[in-house]
Amino acid sequence: MTVDFAQPRAVEKKKINFANLGVGAVMNMIEVTTLGQPFEVIKTHLAANRQDSMVTAFKKIYERGGIRGFYQGLIPWAWIEASTKGAVLIFAASEIEHVALATGVSPFSAGLIGGMGGGLAQAYTTMGFCTFMKTVEITRHKATGAAAQQSTFQVASEIFKREGIRGINKGVNAVALRQCTNWGSRLGLSRLAEESIRKMRGKDQGDLAKLPLNAWEKIAASAIGGGLSVWNQPIEVIRVEMQSQLKTAGRPEKMTIAKCAKWIWQTNGLKGFYRGTVPRFGLGMWQTICMVAGGDALKKYVNERYGK
Template identity: 85%
Template sequence: MAIAVSSPPSTLGSAPTKKKVNFANLGVGAAMNMFEVTTLGQPFEVIKTHLAANRQDNMITAFKKIYQRGGISGFYQGLIPWAWIEASTKGAVLIFAASEIEYLALGSGVSPFAAGLVGGMGGGLAQAYTTMGFCTFMKTVEITRHKAVGGAAQKSTFAVANEIFKREGIRGINKGVNAVAVRQCTNWGSRLGLSRLAEETIRKVRGIESSTPLNAYEKIAASAIGGGLSIWNQPIEVIRVEMQSQLKTAGRPEKMTIANCARWIWQTNGLKGFYRGSVPRFGLGMWQTICMVAGGDALKNYVNNRFK
């Protein structure tokens, strides 16, 4: 989800410089997102999703159960093909939407923080409704569905997807997409906005001119701060996971909405249930934002300079 966004104006009142959205930048977004999810991203995602769906488990129990399901590969459940399909598409969508919205916001005279916030929110909504609904649902299905043991035949992930589609249609395979949209909107609004705010704070503390680029360590620090602080919306993520979970529990509503799902979590786990999986999501948020904001900006600049 590398974000090719407009640079904040170098001086107050000056017009922002629009960064051209081209195929090279779209490729950077896909490449950085593939790198992020294939390295630490998917293990964080699996642990986070397990804890959100199995809210009675602690971190140690989650590690044990995930490892028992498939060893090291258990931490990469849902990576192929769903996470790869999602990663190779949603970055490009986020780049286009966030860059255009942030450019317009900066042009209206708002601060880099506000422009980043609005751009991230718009980009998050765009990627949720265009590319993420089905893939996010199927990743959650893979992590939470019952796995065959012993010599029993294991249904392929495509067979499961086909069964859900036949049974529930297009709405079934996009179950929880509204919760995904709320999550992505608040995720990237927070990550991009707070990262830009952290960059501005670093500039003020270190006395760096607005026209001088931050170095790699400063960009990484700003991105880590923005990504880590974005976990404030964990209750939305727990609701999303519960709506898409394949676990069967007595009393669980058959047709989940955001409202009745929230009531179910409250009734079964209380307030703490909404914050299950916060620790791995903190790590995931930091890693994603470092890759997509700091790493994405660096790779984008290299590609644009190399092939301009």
């Protein structure tokens, strides 16, 4: 990563674009309602039930509710989370990335900084409660047959009465660490992939450098950035374990990131930190395609049509 502050690149000064809040909300809603939530459910199940294989996870999820089992937690928590965190991510990341480019850093560095800032912003402003409740819904015991089943709001209310604000935001620091590394990697590596594609296609010289990448090139770059960002899976496993409602003998009651990491190491060893990597690889690719390639395309459309 090279930074040259002596010759800042010419980046047009712009007003803060609040339309990006809407762009982020729309793209994140599309992402989670299509492939996002099934990948999330499989990934979370494997991270919480680290003894299960992929096949076992599919069977158990399907037994819980058929195809609808793969969308467990979508309504209302994933929708609430997606509409709010997507808005915050695109807005914050776009503004930070623009300022970073103006200082003269490379597109990779600007994307990395913008993604990290956007990830932290969404974690602490909107994600804590919703991410926790999604994990609760996926990991809590579900009554079957004629047995009474608590609604998701009853569960949230009980946790709040028992543990207060901290209880319903349990694991938020792990969420913040995950989102910071997630979107720093995804946005930064996507921008790096875009630059590499430009060089491979001869679009980095002269007037060609001003031409935007086509849709397939943007999608490919986003898929590469999203897939490679799976390196931080141990953080995600720790986050899931901290928020899990599964009852296991010997499991510490009050989890910190350090205690949680120690518990996972004691019970599952090194491989325990990488449970759910395969579905998260797919999730990372799909989220990045939607939020980076799709987000860039929608931002361009909105700015061209409504910018003035």
